[in-house]
Amino acid sequence: MGPNSPHSTRLVIVMVGLPARGKTYIARKVARFLSWLGYRTRVFNIGDYRRARLGSQHRHDFFDPGNVEGNRARSEMAEAALGDLLAWMGTGGEVAIYDATNSTVKRRATVRDRCVAAGLQVVFIESACEDQNIIEANIRETKLTSPDYAGMDPVEAVADFRARIAHYQSRYEPLTDADAEGASFIKLIDVGRVVVVHRLDGYLPGKLLFYLLNLHVVRRPIYLTRHGESTLNEEGRIGGDAPLSAKGTVYAQKLAEFVDALEQPPEVFTSTLQRTMQTAAPLSVDSNPWRALDEIDAGVCDGMTYAEIALKMPHEYEARQRDKLRYRYPRGESYQDVIARLEPVIIELERQRQPLMVIAHQAVLRALYAYFMDKAPEDVLRMEIPLHTVIRLAPGPYAFVETRHRLV
Ligand code: F6P
Numbered sequence: 001m002g003p004n005s006p007h008s009t010r011l012v013i014v015m016v017g018l019p020a021r022g023k024t025y026i027a028r029k030v031a032r033f034l035s036w037l038g039y040r041t042r043v044f045n046i047g048d049y050r051r052a053r054l055g056s057q058h059r060h061d062f063f064d065p066g067n068v069e070g071n072r073a074r075s076e077m078a079e080a081a082l083g084d085l086l087a088w089m090g091t092g093g094e095v096a097i098y099d100a101t102n103s104t105v106k107r108r109a110t111v112r113d114r115c116v117a118a119g120l121q122v123v124f125i126e127s128a129c130e131d132q133n134i135i136e137a138n139i140r141e142t143k144l145t146s147p148d149y150a151g152m153d154p155v156e157a158v159a160d161f162r163a164r165i166a167h168y169q170s171r172y173e174p175l176t177d178a179d180a181e182g183a184s185f186i187k188l189i190d191v192g193r194v195v196v197v198h199r200l201d202g203y204l205p206g207k208l209l210f211y212l213l214n215l216h217v218v219r220r221p222i223y224l225t226r227h228g229e230s231t232l233n234e235e236g237r238i239g240g241d242a243p244l245s246a247k248g249t250v251y252a253q254k255l256a257e258f259v260d261a262l263e264q265p266p267e268v269f270t271s272t273l274q275r276t277m278q279t280a281a282p283l284s285v286d287s288n289p290w291r292a293l294d295e296i297d298a299g300v301c302d303g304m305t306y307a308e309i310a311l312k313m314p315h316e317y318e319a320r321q322r323d324k325l326r327y328r329y330p331r332g333e334s335y336q337d338v339i340a341r342l343e344p345v346i347i348e349l350e351r352q353r354q355p356l357m358v359i360a361h362q363a364v365l366r367a368l369y370a371y372f373m374d375k376a377p378e379d380v381l382r383m384e385i386p387l388h389t390v391i392r393l394a395p396g397p398y399a400f401v402e403t404r405h406r407l408v
């Protein structure tokens with residue numbers, strides 16, 4: 001059952017579109033968002049099946065609809081991926097994403113019928129591009145780094161890839177009403193310039209649409225930092241709303257210098273707690289306080305040290321050690337609660353097209369870091385987010401690359 005819904009969720013998202021339309025980018029972003037929210041999500045990419053089973057040496061003629069052997073091999077790969085997808089959904093998967101061109105009505109009907117027969121809800125997402133610049137950027141940025149073209153001359157690789165697109169184009173059928181018999185669809189034209197939605201209902205599909213509406217492909221860095229040291233940090237006490245210490249004030253100045261040296265000023269978000277707002281105060285750009293960015297609420301433990309909690313409430317202390325993700329402080333929050341309240345923050349950060357800086361707190365930044373770095377939240381709950389350090393996430397074609405800058 002999905003983490004935020006009383007209904008059981010079993011959704012198959014079927015990607016549709018010609019090569020170089022950003023299907024894999026969208027599939028991975030959606031998968032990352034939904035798994036971060038707690039849905040068991042997995043992408044099944046046909047290209048990965050082809051490379052793993054048949055190697056990555058195929059040139060464009062393999063994709064020619066007139067190539068009988070190529071057709072047979074490609075339908076076998078499509079079948080293998082779909083079979084694995086259905087099997088995985090049968091073992092408790094909640095959202096599966098079928099990442100392939102699925103370029104004909106007939107093919108899509110087969111996929112849909114197999115999913116519906118297994119009791120699964122189907123949403124098609126078509127990514128179509130009328131803007132040639134988006135396609136060109138996609139070819140350059142993702143295809144040239146694909147294992148299909150490893151070691152190949154870039155000019156030759158681009159020419160081969162264009163020929164591959166032409167093969168698909170010769171029999172491509174965009175989504176139509178016929179595809180929505182027993183299924184829903186979302187058609188994205190030029191990454192959200194136009195969005196067509198057909199027969200979409202339900203909580204999770206609605207969440208998916210909301211996410212897709214805010215997605216874009218503009219690359220910009222994201223800077224994550226904790227506030228400067230607070231007077232409660234000096235004492236090793238958690239939570240509270242203390243002001244900055246003398247060292248913390250120095251960090252705020254250094255951070256202002258760091259921001260001034262950036263190529264492009266970032267949009268800055270803080271929590272509503274003093275220590276983050278004081279850290280942002282010397283910056284030459286405005287900042288936006290946001291309650292959703294406040295630190296995890298430690299409830300009855302707020303203001304205590306970890307040693308005090310272990311001594312006075314050993315059961316609570318141990319319970320948190322055992323399951324840090326789900327453990328909820330009495331009258332406070334769990335990490336899962338924090339992730340749920342950060343959902344609108346993620347939507348806003350995805351929507352923004354300029355560089356971003358988030359000045360927040362350890363638990364909140366762990367949760368945001370997990371989303372951007374595509375990590376399972378449980379894997380980062382013990383990761384140190386040091387004070388007085390900016391974590392810079394630089395965008396690559398599919399993932400961010402992290403660097404850390406210690407300023408004090
Ligand atoms: O110690 C600083 C702090 O931000 C506390 O306010 C917060 O409770 C804690 O870090 C979160 O880290 P952890 O989940 O590891 O206790």
